[in-house]
């Protein structure tokens with residue numbers, strides 16, 4: 001099989017030890033009965049789903065969360081036998097497959113259960129389908145909002161216990177990463193009111209993403225869905241500080257493929273939006289917006305030999321140009337995210353420049369960029 005990107009010196013390096021350290025730091029803060037499930041959706045936030053899942057397991061994670069069914073199937077195919085919860089809504093037509101693979105799914109309506117029941121019965125499935133009921137306490141995305149609907153669904157689940165295993169109940173907070181906790185407290189009250197109608201709680205009760213676990217630990221339930229922070233990224237961006245030092249796991253590097261002297265008045269890249277004010281050295285870097293390095297990053301910087309170098313001219317699909325302080329050889333390392341010498345460019349810096357959040361930059365890094373692992 002041809003691995004596209006293998007023969008280009010542009011790569012993401014993932015420090016698995018950093019991931020393990022972040023998980024262990026979080027586990028030390030929790031009580032012994034609270035489990036940490038590693039959220040590895042979107043190819044492990046761009047870091048590599050299988051490698052991250054295995055590292056997380058070594059560090060003590062006892063389950064995984066993903067966004068879509070295929071991600072859960074990929075973890076099973078890699079031999080991971082821990083609980084796996086699909087956080088989004090799956091298609092009921094796959095109910096038999098989900099049950100057989102012992103995957104847990106989020107369920108947000110009675111209608112879904114009815115459709116899944118029919119599929120399970122038609123396929124004569126012998127393994128109960130594992131269900132986590134999603135409660136919408138103010139996130140407004142998926143889940144039950146009405147106590148009466150919830151109570152009816154719980155009754156149906158308990159009655160159909162050969163088809164379904166009512167394994168969990170959960171909610172998701174919209175503002176756990178903000179210093180103003182007014183809306184968080186409102187959601188917490190709605191959640192408490194909702195779960196009051198179900199009687200005995202199922203085995204897994206969970207409300208915490210990274211931000212909730214870091215800053216509202218008291219309401220964790222007995223599972224934490226630990227996502228972005230395990231990659232060493234602060235869920236709040238720069239708004240709140242984490243209770244321990246998060247270690248970013250990802251760096252992005254390349255090598256200069258072309259270096260030239262540009263005469264005063266010559267221009268660089270599409271649209272000729274950059275013109276040299278004096279004679280200067282320009283290096284070409286083999287990465288572009290097709291790799292997930294956004295076009296909006298014109299004017300931002302990279303690191304070459306520990307020095308910031310401005311990205312000049314438009315970022316192309318596969319290449320970009322930087323202004324060098326002096327001539328450097330082709331093959332010189334370029335750091336787009338990470339540390340070189342005493343300077344660092346974080347995913348947060350890149351995201352700030354793009355007007356977005358680091359989550360989007362990390363999971364936008366394209367499959368064309370190979371992931372290399374350090375342990």
Ligand SMILES: *Cc1c(COP(=O)(O)O)cnc(C)c1O
Nearest residue numbers: 039087172209210225226227228
């Ligand atoms: C993505 C997601 C998480 C993880 O969120 P982080 O902010 O990355 O910790 C947890 N729960 C749900 C429902 C999610 O969709």
